[in-house]
Amino acid sequence: MAGNNRRNIAAGSIGTALEMYDFAVYGFLAPILGPLFFPSDDHLASLLSAFAVFAVGYLARPLGAALFGHIGDRYGRKISMAASISLMGIATLCLAVLPTHAQLGTTAALLLVICRIAQGLSLGGEYTGSMVFLAEHAPIARRGAMTAISQTSSIAGFLIGSGLCAFISWQLGETEMAAWGWRIPFIFGAVIAVGGLVIRRFVSEPPGVLRQDHLPVLVVFRDHWRILFRMICMLMMGGVGFYLLFVYVAAYLREFMHFTTARALEINTISLLVILLTSIPFAMLSDRVGRKPVLYGVAIATLVLGWPLWQLLHHQSFAVILSGQIGLALISAATFAVIPATISEMMPAHIRCSGASIGYNISLGLFGGTAPFVATYLVERTGDDSTPAYYMMALAVIMLLALRGMRETAGKPLAVEPIENRADPP
Template sequence: MKKSKKTRNRPLNINDITIIDDSKLKKAITAAALGNAMEWFDFGVYGFLAYVLGQVFFPSVSPSVQMVAALATFSVPFLIRPLGGLVFGMLGDKFGRQKVLSITIVIMALSTFCIGLIPSYATIGIWAPILLLLAKLAQGFSVGGEYSGAAIFVAEYSPDRKRGFMGSWLDFGSIAGFLLGAGLVVLLSSLLGDEIFHNWGWRIPFFLALPLGFIGLYLRHALEETPAFQQHVDNLSKNQPENSTEQQPSVSLKEIFTKYWKSLSICVGLVIVTNVTYYMLLTYMPSYLSHNLHYSTDHGVLIIIAIMVGMLFVQPVIGLLSDKIGRKPFIVGGSICLFIFAYPAFLMITSDIIALIFIGLLILAVILNCFIGVMASILPAIFPTNVRYSALAISFNISVLIAGITPTAVAWLVEESGNLYMPAFYLMVVAIIGIVTGLKMKETANKPLRGATPAASDRSEAKEILSEHFDNIEQKVEDIEQQIDDLQKQRQNLIDQHPKLD
């Protein structure tokens, strides 16, 4: 049942603006960021343990094949992420964000924990790699709904004027989780020694996922549904007949792709430029430094870890600035910088001078911060509430699947061409996608989420928003009146040129 025109067009008043409880907002950010940190904790652990896992689960092949097999098992879950995004996205739009995020963190924690329980190939034979693959597929399925849901959760809980800063903590959690996982592996390996670490010590990081998951579940379960989604449900209830038992209507995939194709294309472009840069710097670069530039693995890892620590400090600053000057400048500016500086950065990285290598990586890291610092605040804002989870999860995970081939594709290009600057050219092509997408996207900073009423930190801010809202309407009315006046003059000018028109 549609609202009447009179209801739709009534003036906005102070009670229509949602006041966000500050304590609930902090809990929402903590709960969302912890799940994201756990996802990347597994990425860090698995990536740094690939050589050990290859020996444990694929012992009958050569060391190089062991590494490839372990990394292939790591990559397979990317294929199932879009399915997880589809399932959890639909559930999130129908039953709420809080319920779905509680489910995803449980699946993620249990599947990661189970990896630590799997016996070795020497104990159960072929079942060992099969069980490893099943655990990774379960992870991929849950991750398909995790980031999208967490970004939406934070965005729908945040005041309009602070959404950029609040959203930036989500990817702060990603970087922190990766660092924690990688650092824990290095620490345990040093403390336990190679023999004990290879025998059973490698299982410890996976076991830690269970208590982390319980903490995340507690935090998420204790939270209320997001204000934006609750408002959406309340509006649906008001507009249904009193005796209606109909549940919230679902939107078909066909309708999502036909009605919101522009928003979907913006989302795909943003995620591709962000994640290609992400995987290039944090996944491919360590092997590029060791395999192609012949630096020791430890040196390459330490440089990347140092870069990531620096990114932690820059991340919230980008989010805060985006609330002041907008998100578009960071997407467009970051993409332009990526196009201009990708090649010079790789000139420095290949210079064989440690200081220049660090500066080259730092340039790429700051550019990456420009993207991830605003991503969690942009993506939820480009879709309306009723399809936000479904549309974002589907488009995000398809894009990640495309971006996920970056390390493999770039490694193949370098090997085939013998050109060490192929990664730079690859980034320059992606930068063009970022520039076009950034120019096409609408600014979302300091505006309500699509389909939602404004949200403020307190009542005084709500009054300011209301005043700005009325000022904006007055300006639009003045603009329309000016257009009408110009059209009247054009009309009269045409009439004067015609002998039979008065």
């Protein structure tokens, strides 16, 4: 049994890392891809176009959540996890060989959008499918820590993507990176996706979970919409904060603070490493004191420290910028360390994949994925570089309201049987 658990943890976590790497590389390379696929005399317009396509991938995530959540609840977690990583590998390979605007004209931009939609569909079911899978295999007292492995895995994927992009930029320089070097991270991602698919062949289904006979998505919206709404409100701030920090800020440092791509990605990589090292301790804390106290702390910290930490990002000193980024990264680490267990515990077993996936991906699709675009637009329109911090602080208030009245779920058995009293299918 211990061996099976180790295989299940490895399959869930490694696959998530690979998928997140494939999805995130586009965001790190957005300042390079903008002029290649959306050429314009106005460099800001090209960057906005690239971020808009980044957002399209996130807007597709709720559809992927419904699709792969349906597969997970109806046909099993294993099939869903294998299908999601296969789609991600195919889409990433297509990105690696995609002609640019100079070679194919506006058709290149259309194909780029299609690839990002496919990636968004895949990731929509992957991350939450993995966290539900880990939650259903975890002991009660360590559910927070075990499900946080999905978070650390996704951060590892981000970290690998940021580190590899930074390394390639250092080796090739700005000119060669824009000419052809940007394709290397995508090629690497397509290759390792094959390895993830092989690993997932050996996972086992969680014990005792009944498969949903009806359409899971309809059951979620019909019977559990209040839980879904609370979940979305609770998650908005974390998604916006994370993608402002690790996508928008990297582009901002490059375009407006005149950092090199490699230098901006170096800051990103260090901050991601901080999250990677602190997520499990925050999750273990939630196992001891509860999910709600940690999440309350996150929202209050954002309200109190969000603006001062954001100001540090506008300093000319590398050390000062890094300290601001690390401060915001710690808030982000606490948020996403606790979220996997919390949303897995909020939904009943028979629609857990669909419910958790839909809630998580609606929030990240509508708010997290659009955050770089919204921040770029607001700063340009208002002339105030602090606008993204105000955005995060407003969402922290919504998070506090969502936490009020929410039941504490830490330390309680994870329901295996459906809430409804229905007979097993013949």
